[in-house]
Amino acid sequence: MRIIVDRDRCTGLGICESLASEYFEVDDDGELILLREDASEEDLEALRAAIDGCPTEALRLES
């Protein structure tokens, strides 16, 4: 599974970072950095929470 960030939607609110910090980090300019894009099985629950938690619906998982 791969994580996809829709850059047109993301505004760097950062909820994803607080739920899955090995994958997401917001930089000083408010840009989201994808630290790794391959989702490992054991992190799926946290990643799904991050996807559901995104107020701009900017994240998804793709197989």
Place this chain on the structure above:
Amino acid sequence: MTERRLLVVGASLAGLRAVEAARKSGFGGPITLIGAEPHLPYDRPPLSKEFLDGAELSSFRSEEVLRDELGTELVLGTAATALDTAARTVRAGDREYGYDALVIATGATARTLPGTGGLDGVHTLRSRDDAIAVRRALDAGARTVVVGAGFIGSEVASAARKRGLEVTIVEVLPTPLVRAVGETMGRACAALHLRNGTDLRCGVGVAALEGDGRVERVRLTDGTVLPADLVVAGIGAVPATSWLVGAGLRLDDGIVCDETLFTGVPGVYAAGDVARWHNPAFGRHMRLEHWTSAAEQGAVAARNAIDPANAKPYSTVPYFWSDWYDSRIQFVGVPATEEVRVVGGDPGGDRFVALYRQGDRLAGALTLNGQAQIMKYRGLIMRSASWAEGLEFAERRRAALETA
């Protein structure tokens, strides 16, 4: 099991997430979603933010998705008016809707200025229809008076200033946002208005709105008269529980729930702005009017309502954001008052980080344009970090920035 019926009252974010979570968890029974507004569920934060700057409005999901993919009966434009917990029915319009599991997500209603009914050009900003009316007035170049220097009012003022319009904010308290971020930081946030040309007047109230059919002037308690074509009241919201009076739920600034969002009445759960639940992360009841908790509570309440034997608690570190001018304010945790310490940047400038202490615990963090930092503090608070750990982390950040 598949014969059980889920009823969701309130068709905004929490209600939508309740429906989606029920289906995701495999619930196969009938679902009915009742909403007071005629619109499909839509997102509220943009209404006072990018929508006022010209962005398009959209709905979360299309009618087809809701009806066909999520198998949900939509009852929109119909406010619920009564709950009968013995018969397990909710009255809406001229019908009764039965349930086995009920999620109440009726949100909150914007407070209105007393004695201002009947004048055109006076609005609150909570619904899509409110936002359309406010944007239309801004498009027409309205001289704008905002009553209340909270987040919604401040966002409206920002939108007016971005268009170059004259705007005054009238705040009855001496300092804005005290309840949300504390006194010192309330003052620091308010400074943004002054730097952006908004006339902020604190410690003065509204005596009267005057005009012939539509608002023309705002008279303040100190005698000042402000010319106005648009008045937006951002003076808070009250949980929408009036339809539940006498229904047997415990109402006290919202529907009182336990940590699983259970109301204590069989089958009945609550979510979103209307729910005051026990948040295990802070060991006390809270009622939040935040996007994140509404979304998450909607999902948790539905899952618990359809499978009460396996009900799970909802624990969260509150989070909200607000966009003013070109700045972003973000807050995590609770605004404890024992100590507030600025650990980065300058509260008089464009960037700062402030931490809130409760006992020996890190309780909250506020940033202005601190997107890179805020969620790291949320992580710390989620792990019940001590105050000392919070300060150490801030010190490491500062050292790293200096050597960078």
